[in-house]
Amino acid sequence: MPTPPVHETLGRELGNLLERGRDRQLRLAVTGLSQAGKTAFLTSLVNQLRHAGVEARLDLLPAARDGRLLGAKRLNQPDLGVPRFPYDPAMQALGESPPRWPAPTRGISELRLELRYRPARSGWFRAPTSHLTLDLFDYPGEWLLDLPLLGHDYYSWCQTRPYAQGAKRQEIFAEWLTAAERLDPAADANEAVLAELAEAYAKGLRRAKQLGFSHLQPGRFLLPGELDGAPVLQFFPLPNLSQTQAELDALPDTSVYATLVARFRYYQKQVVQPFYREHFRRFDRQIVLVDVLGALNAGPERFEDLSLALGELMQSFSYGSRNLLNRLFAPRIDRLAIAATKADHVTPDQHDNVVALLNALLKEPLKELRFANVPVKALSLASIRATQSREVSQGKERLPALRGTTLEGEDVLVYPGDVPATLPDNAFWQRQGFDFPGFRPMPAASGALPHIRMDAAIDWLIGDKLT
Ligand code: GDP
Numbered sequence: 001m002p003t004p005p006v007h008e009t010l011g012r013e014l015g016n017l018l019e020r021g022r023d024r025q026l027r028l029a030v031t032g033l034s035q036a037g038k039t040a041f042l043t044s045l046v047n048q049l050r051h052a053g054v055e056a057r058l059d060l061l062p063a064a065r066d067g068r069l070l071g072a073k074r075l076n077q078p079d080l081g082v083p084r085f086p087y088d089p090a091m092q093a094l095g096e097s098p099p100r101w102p103a104p105t106r107g108i109s110e111l112r113l114e115l116r117y118r119p120a121r122s123g124w125f126r127a128p129t130s131h132l133t134l135d136l137f138d139y140p141g142e143w144l145l146d147l148p149l150l151g152h153d154y155y156s157w158c159q160t161r162p163y164a165q166g167a168k169r170q171e172i173f174a175e176w177l178t179a180a181e182r183l184d185p186a187a188d189a190n191e192a193v194l195a196e197l198a199e200a201y202a203k204g205l206r207r208a209k210q211l212g213f214s215h216l217q218p219g220r221f222l223l224p225g226e227l228d229g230a231p232v233l234q235f236f237p238l239p240n241l242s243q244t245q246a247e248l249d250a251l252p253d254t255s256v257y258a259t260l261v262a263r264f265r266y267y268q269k270q271v272v273q274p275f276y277r278e279h280f281r282r283f284d285r286q287i288v289l290v291d292v293l294g295a296l297n298a299g300p301e302r303f304e305d306l307s308l309a310l311g312e313l314m315q316s317f318s319y320g321s322r323n324l325l326n327r328l329f330a331p332r333i334d335r336l337a338i339a340a341t342k343a344d345h346v347t348p349d350q351h352d353n354v355v356a357l358l359n360a361l362l363k364e365p366l367k368e369l370r371f372a373n374v375p376v377k378a379l380s381l382a383s384i385r386a387t388q389s390r391e392v393s394q395g396k397e398r399l400p401a402l403r404g405t406t407l408e409g410e411d412v413l414v415y416p417g418d419v420p421a422t423l424p425d426n427a428f429w430q431r432q433g434f435d436f437p438g439f440r441p442m443p444a445a446s447g448a449l450p451h452i453r454m455d456a457a458i459d460w461l462i463g464d465k466l467t
Contacts, residue, residue: 024130027282028461029137031144032289033214033309034223037341037383039104041289042111042138043090044383046072047449048458049113049134055447060455063117063466070116070129077112077135082279085111085138094384094449098409099441107225108139108279117466132465137283139275142219144313146272149218154264155245158237162217163204165308168301172207176200181240185248185257194259198234212295212302214309220271232271235263280316281329285461287337288313292358293345296419297436300429307361307423314365318372336369336376337460338362343452344382345436346416347400348389351452354380356421377460382452386439404439412437 030045032038048056049072058064077084086109090102115132149157163173170177180197202221209222220227227233238260241248251257295306317336340358343351358378359366369376387404390413401415416436420428428434442450 024465025133025135026284026462026465027135027137028285028287029139029280029283030287030289031139031141032291032341033141033306033313034104034106034209035294036141036289036291038138038140038289039090039102040383041287041339041341042085042136043087043094043102044449044451044454045136045458046074046085046087046111046113047091048451048454049115051448052115057448057451058455058458060453061459061463061466063120063463064455066120068118068120069466070118072113072115072134075112075114075133077110079110082108082110082137085109085136087111094441095444097443098405099443101441105138106140106223108137108275110138111136115462115466120467132462134462137279139279140219140223141288141313142216142222143272143275144316145215145217145219145309147276147316148312150268150272154235154261155241155248157264158239158241160237161239162237163201163239165215166301166305168211169208169213172211173201173204176204176236177239180236180238183238183240183256185238185241185243186251186255188254189256189259194256195231195234198236201236202233212298212305214295214302214306215312216309218267220267227271232263232266235260235267276316276329276331281331283331283333285335285337286317286333287339287457287461288317289339289341290358290361291342292340292354292361293342293419293436296357296424296434300424303424310362311365314362314369317374318365318368333374335461336374337457338366338376338378339457340378340380342382343380344385344387344402344404345439346419347402349400350419351380353419353421357419357423360421360423379453379456379460381454381457383449383454384441385450385452386441388442405442407438407440409440 030038030042048058051071052058052064052069053071056064058069061069063069074087085105086102093100093102113134113136115134116129117132118128119130152160163177164170176197179200183193183197205216205221208216216222221233224233238257248257253262290306290310295303317333338358340354343354346354355378358380362378366376366378387402390401390403391398392401392413393399399415401413403411403413405411414436417434419434
């Protein structure tokens with residue numbers, strides 16, 4: 001075969017170099033509904049990468065196992081308008097005596113790391129060490145629950161009656177509903193009345209959240225951040241729309257209905273869309289954290305609600321051609337992980353069931369993602385392991401158990417119960433076969449935080465960039 005001319009070879013090498021240059025930057029986002037474990041995950045992720053060369057146990061991450069991952073240092077983040085992820089305060093809380101869980105983040109935050117690694121094979125132009133700039137983002141999954149709102153106008157949103165799903169929710173919103181039913185959509189809007197009703201509606205959402213419900217809209221009402229108290233959050237669905245949409249649309253701008261329509265539109269355009277346009281669209285990879293075990297602990301109504309919420313949340317990742325998001329923003333996430341968190345709440349023999357249950361819970365969204373050819377992996381992990389696995393003897397049998405310290409400070413040895421591998425049926429709930437306490441983090445040994453399968457998650461999310 002004739003040798004290609006030198007300029008061709010050089011051209012190709014230069015192309016490769018540029019390609020690699022592009023590969024050296026990755027924007028990785030972490031999300032999940034509040035309490036799913038985002039803050040703990042990001043803290044552990046940064047901690048493991050910073051200790052990768054030495055103390056961290058990352059056997060499932062080949063670059064670390066082979067000693068090629070040399071560590072990570074923090075760099076100044078490029079987006080000056082986004083708060084910095086509070087890594088130092090989180091580590092400080094974990095290092096206290098007794099250790100505390102880090103305070104959860106409540107909006108979007110960011111942290112930039114530079115990873116240093118030795119490539120697996122050395123090529124012609126390749127330097128002995130390479131680097132990967134990793135931009136990490138953390139944002140509330142509640143914000144993704146707002147995507148379906150973009151598919152509604154105010155009138156059709158009111159028809160979904162989001163306050164009426166299930167007996168418990170009806171109870172929570174009963175007082176608000178009585179007051180809202182008294183409002184005449186055609187009457188002149190009274191600012192103070194609207195603000196009061198909007199606050200009562202938001203209070204209902206917060207109460208539902210506290211009680212373990214997940215399917216709650218609009219998402220910013222729960223985590224308003226800098227929008228707290230702004231009129232853009234002062235709307236709610238009107239319960240008694242007896243006129244046709246055309247009749248309602250003809251009402252004057254000063255009417256209750258027209259005022260709420262304007263606020264709903266503003267919320268769509270100035271709150272929901274900018275998040276997708278300015279942040280979501282730019283993420284390369286994403287991990288969605290799900291507290292499956294917490295929902296199992298909370299009972300059937302909350303479990304069912306989590307399933308509904310995840311169905312809505314996952315719409316942000318389904319890239320079918322008719323998908324709303326695709327039409328609006330063309331996101332570019334090319335790899336997704338879905339992780340059941342807090343796996344240290346169950347004994348290791350149950351971990352496969354946790355993943356099976358997560359798969360069952362997300363069956364439809366996962367099917368769509370696979371069909372759209374988005375690489376996705378489901379796994380279970382503990383970002384910061386708070387228990388130790390033990391065995392106890394019962395007669396001749398050796399049974400798995402967990403040793404840990406409860407949040408109240410009591411040392412316990414427990415068997416939390418079996419996790420069902422499929423969606424739990426009535427028989428499961430009647431047996432009430434699952435119960436675990438919250439655990440306090442273990443006192444910090446020097447170096448890396450203890451974890452379960454953080455290395456598997458890291459490998460899936462960035463491992464291919466470290467070869
Ligand atoms: P966020 O609201 O999604 O940021 O959730 P956090 O990261 O604040 O986690 C919520 C709570 O879940 C923490 O305060 C812990 O009590 C618990 N938690 C989170 N991660 C773990 C974990 O890996 N193991 C255990 N045992 N508990 C965890």
